[in-house]
Structures are given as structure tokens and as C-alpha cells.
Amino acid sequence: MQKFLTLADGTQWFGTAIGDRHRAGAGQLIFNTGMSGYQETITDPSYLNQLITFTYPLIGNYGIDPTVDQAKAVGAQAIIVHELADFSDHYGSRETLDHFLIAHHVPGIAGIDTRDVTSHLRKFGSQAALLTSQPVHDFQAEYAAIPRKQLTTRPLPVGLPTGQQPKIVIMDFGEKQAIEDALLARGCQVISVPATVTFKTIATYQPDGILLSNGPGDPQTYHHVLPTIKRLAATYPLAGICLGHQLIACAFGATTYQLPFGHHGLNHPVQAVPSGAVMMTAQNHDFAVDPASIANTPLQVTYTELNDGSIEGLTLPHQKVQSVQFHPEAHPGPQEASQFFDQFIQSIQQEAIANA
Numbered sequence: 248m249q250k251f252l253t254l255a256d257g258t259q260w261f262g263t264a265i266g267d268r269h270r271a272g273a274g275q276l277i278f279n280t281g282m283s284g285y286q287e288t289i290t291d292p293s294y295l296n297q298l299i300t301f302t303y304p305l306i307g308n309y310g311i312d313p314t315v316d317q318a319k320a321v322g323a324q325a326i327i328v329h330e331l332a333d334f335s336d337h338y339g340s341r342e343t344l345d346h347f348l349i350a351h352h353v354p355g356i357a358g359i360d361t362r363d364v365t366s367h368l369r370k371f372g373s374q375a376a377l378l379t380s381q382p383v384h385d386f387q388a389e390y391a392a393i394p395r396k397q398l399t400t401r402p403l404p405v406g407l408p409t410g411q412q413p414k415i416v417i418m419d420f421g422e423k424q425a426i427e428d429a430l431l432a433r434g435c436q437v438i439s440v441p442a443t444v445t446f447k448t449i450a451t452y453q454p455d456g457i458l459l460s461n462g463p464g465d466p467q468t469y470h471h472v473l474p475t476i477k478r479l480a481a482t483y484p485l486a487g488i489c490l491g492h493q494l495i496a497c498a499f500g501a502t503t504y505q506l507p508f509g510h511h512g513l514n515h516p517v518q519a520v521p522s523g524a525v526m527m528t529a530q531n532h533d534f535a536v537d538p539a540s541i542a543n544t545p546l547q548v549t550y551t552e553l554n555d556g557s558i559e560g561l562t563l564p565h566q567k568v569q570s571v572q573f574h575p576e577a578h579p580g581p582q583e584a585s586q587f588f589d590q591f592i593q594s595i596q597q598e599a600i601a602n603a
């Protein structure tokens with residue numbers, strides 16, 4: 248069964264339908280350069296309503312392991328691959344990627360020269376795209392007609408009182424499971440709450456620290472939550488990852504801008520300021536904090552991206568606030584940035600001693 252990938256600029260590729268064969272997809276087309284971790288990528292809620300092109304040519308070859316999903320639902324609109332493996336050679340695999348996509352009602356297309364798609368996006372920027380079973384005749388009308396997905400927020404609260412310390416509340420903007428797991432693995436009690444909760448609701452949990460999670464979309468659309476973030480920063484040790492990082496920056500007066508084609512991959516080098524140490528990081532973002540906008544704020548840069556100089560980390564020196572644009576929880580990707588969680592817990596412990 249044929250499938251058509253059509254961009255807003257009229258460029259078109261056609262290939263073979265995979266996944267939910269009869270479903271169409273519509274959204275922003277991006278490319279991910281990761282050589283592994285396709286399941287964690289597809290289940291990352293930050294890809295909500297995006298079409299994911301995998302540059303690595305063979306996708307699906309180690310199947311699907313139910314223990315590595317980053318969320319229960321799949322927010323991505325579609326996947327675009329060169330070759331879809333119809334086998335799943337891995338001891339942890341319980342099904343093929345094709346079956347997983349069908350079960351999650353996710354369409355896809357195989358047989359695409361994903362290098363060609365990627366060079367097009369690198370040259371002209373990420374853009375709107377359609378995945379359809381017929382050639383597109385009216386892009387705008389067809390694009391508008393395809394339903395977009397909503398984030399599936401989890402009910403209040405997720406996480407049971409365990410008496411573990413420190414107690415961390417995660418504001419869930421589309422949280423990856425690995426963030427929660429990284430804190431639990433360090434002995435924390437973790438309570439995950441929808442990002443719509445008030446400061447007062449968070450205070451009832453008597454947290455020792457707050458973490459703002461990753462999440463989809465343009466950070467400029469979250470202005471309603473900035474006053475709560477500012478108040479949280481003045482009251483608790485605060486950390487942010489990816490979208491959480493951007494929202495902390497905006498809460499303190501910075502602004503964000505859209506990158507030409509985002510950073511979506513597992514080998515993005517970031518350099519620490521001022522040590523100069525370099526780490527390879529997993530990244531998945533289309534926006535970044537504008538360096539010019541932090542000049543008149545108390546924010547200080549802690550990490551920069553070595554590929555394009557963009558900001559990858561911020562701190563507030565006189566408050567226990569730290570945030571990173573990259574994904575220290577990995578899943579997928581390299582684990583070397585996980586020290587971020589240790590530093591956050593250390594700042595909570597220092598705060599507790601200072602307030603004792």
C-alpha cells in the first residue's frame with residue numbers, strides 16, 4: 248500500500264505504508280539522528296503532533312521492549328523510515344515495531360531516502376507535512392482536516408508517599424518516565440502533578456524540591472504558568488529539563504526562539520561554563536533560550552552547545568535554580584549528563600542544612 252509524504256513547500260516523497268496503514272498524519276516534520284532508541288523517541292511526549300524522520304537507515308531491528316516506553320500513549324503523528332525491520336531480534340522484545348505502531352494507531356512510511364528528507368529540512372528548515380494514502384491536492388485544507396493529538400496528563404498525584412527523602416514534585420508538562428526513574432534511583436520520593444496545578448496545591452505536598460519536566464510545543468504558549476514558576480523558584484530548590492529549562496528562563500525575563508531544524512539526536516556535544524568540560528548529550532528540542540535576552544536577567548549560562556553555540560544550561564547564582572536544555576535522563580542516549588540529578592539533590596540537601 249502506497250503512502251505519500253508531502254511538505255508545505257510542495258516537496259513530495261512516496262513509499263510503503265507501515266504502522267496504522269489507513270491513518271493519515273499531519274504536523275511538523277523533524278528528523279532524529281539517533282542510531283538507537285527509536286522506542287523511547289516515539290514514546291517521548293515532547294514529539295506531540297510531530298512527524299519523526301529517522302536518519303538511521305534500519306529501524307525496528309531489536310523490536311519493542313514494554314519496559315522502556317517513556318509514556319503510555321504515542322503523541323507523534325507518524326514515523327518516516329528508510330527500512331522497517333520486520334524482525335525483532337532481542338531477548339527483551341515482545342513485539343515488532345510495526346505491531347506496536349498499529350496498536351498505538353500511528354501511521355508511517357518506509358522506503359524513503361531519509362537522508363534526502365533530512366538534507367531538505369536542514370536546507371529549508373523544519374516545516375508542516377502530511378502523510379497520506381493519496382496524493383495531496385489541497386495541502387492547507389487537508390492539513391487542517393487531520394485531527395491533532397492531545398497530551399494525556401496523568402491524574403493527581405502520581406507517586407505514593409514512601410517516606411523517602413528528598414521529596415520532589417515534578418510538574419508534568421509531558422514528562423518522560425526516565426526523569427522520574429532517575430530520581431527514584433537516587434532514593435527520592437517523587438510526586439508527579441499536572442502542570443496546571445497551583446502553587447498552593449504543590450505546597451500541600453511539602454516538597455523539598457521542584458522539577459519542571461520536558462514537554463511539547465512552543466514555550467511561548469506556556470506564559471500562564473510563569474508566575475507559578477517564579478513563586479516556586481523563590482520558595483524551593485528548582486530544576487528544569489528541556490521545556491522546563493525554557494520556562495524557567497522565561498519566568499525570569501528571557502525569551503526563546505525557534506531553531507532552524509531543532510536538535511533531535513543522541514550525540515550533541517555541550518560544554519560546561521566555566522570548566523570547559525565537554526559532555527555528549529541526548530537532545531530533543533525545536534526552541535532555545537535567546538542569548539541576547541538573558542543580558543538583563545539574573546540568569547547565568549552553565550552549558551553551551553558546541554555545534555551552534557546555543558544555550559544548553561542556566562542557573563540563578565543566588566537561588567537554588569538550575570536547568571538544562573539537554574536530557575540528562577537520556578533514554579535514549581548517553582548517560583554522562585546524569586550528574587544533573589545529583590547536583591539537584593545536593594542543592595536540596597544544602598538548602599535543608601541552611602534552613603535547619
Ligand SMILES: NC(=O)CC[C@H](N)C(=O)O
Pocket residue numbers: 293460461462463464465466488489490491531532533534535
Ligand atoms: N523535549 C522538550 O521538552 C522540548 C521543549 C520544547 N517543546 C522545544 O521543542 O524546544
